[in-house]
Amino acid sequence: AQSVAQPEDQVNVAEGNPLTVKCTYSVSGNPYLFWYVQYPNRGLQFLLKYITGDNLVKGSYGFEAEFNKSQTSFHLKKPSALVSDSALYFCAVRDMTKDSNYQLIWGAGTKLIIKP
Amino acid sequence: GAVVSQHPSRVICKSGTSVKIECRSLDFQATTMFWYRQFPKQSLMLMATSNEGSKATYEQGVEKDKFLINHASLTLSTLTVTSAHPEDSSFYICSARRARPDHEQYFGPGTRLTVT
Numbered sequence A: 001a002q003s004v005a006q007p008e009d010q011v012n013v014a015e016g017n018p019l020t021v022k023c024t025y026s027v028s029g030n031p032y033l034f035w036y037v038q039y040p041n042r043g044l045q046f047l048l049k050y051i052t053g054d055n056l057v058k059g060s061y062g063f064e065a066e067f068n069k070s071q072t073s074f075h076l077k078k079p080s081a082l083v084s085d086s087a088l089y090f091c092a093v094r095d096m097t098k099d100s101n102y103q104l105i106w107g108a109g110t111k112l113i114i115k116p
Numbered sequence B: 001g002a003v004v005s006q007h008p009s010r011v012i013c014k015s016g017t018s019v020k021i022e023c024r025s026l027d028f029q030a031t032t033m034f035w036y037r038q039f040p041k042q043s044l045m046l047m048a049t050s051n052e053g054s055k056a057t058y059e060q061g062v063e064k065d066k067f068l069i070n071h072a073s074l075t076l077s078t079l080t081v082t083s084a085h086p087e088d089s090s091f092y093i094c095s096a097r098r099a100r101p102d103h104e105q106y107f108g109p110g111t112r113l114t115v116t
Helices: none
Strands: A003-005 A010-014 A019-021 A024-026 A033-038 A044-050 A056-058 A064-068 A073-078 A087-094 A104-106 A110-115 B004-007 B010-013 B019-025 B030-038 B044-051 B067-073 B076-081 B090-098 B105-107 B111-115
Touching: A003 A087, A003 A104, A010 A019, A019 A110, A024 A073, A033 A064, A033 A073, A044 A056, A044 A064, A044 B105, A073 A087, B004 B090, B010 B019, B019 B030, B019 B090, B019 B111, B030 B067, B030 B076, B044 B067, B076 B090
Parallel strands: A010 A110, B010 B111
Antiparallel strands: A003 A024, A019 A073, A033 A044, A033 A087, A056 A064, A064 A073, A087 A104, A087 A110, B004 B019, B019 B076, B030 B044, B030 B090, B067 B076, B090 B105, B090 B111
């Protein structure tokens, strides 16, 4: 079965410091991986995705993620955190199995808190 | 970019009444739409998947007679919460999958339902 794990419920980072939000996955076949951000009482905003190619993917708002096949990880990173980055972050993998409708399998989410 | 709208953004209703939430893909045809429910500080829970012109497929534990889903066209799906109860209060998010070129999913901004 395909799954996504976000091992940290919450990550606290001081403003200006680098941040990492962790994600590991389990899929059969090649993974299609995504990161989304959700601000309070808002829908999901797409940050970035990995389909194929360069293992370092750059996305919106200065975020990037590194695909590591051997560690089955897709950690989200940013070199210098902003207070406005405080939000809920979700990692997801697309289910490519037959009859799945290509639905996304979601991690539990990680709350990112950036302190001034 | 592809846009998905959701209406209303917030709704308050009394117990026993029904509420309809609309989800529209504004600039693409969505062969599949997904309905999610999100509890506070939690991940998205897939409720059902609907393909245009056919009956929705409900996830285990989701009452199909309570959460009526209609996907009558390639740009519109509706979720009707029938005989609402306070425990139905939640954040409901729809997502539309674009068949071409990439099966990408786009999310609506969500609907906050409060049942009093």
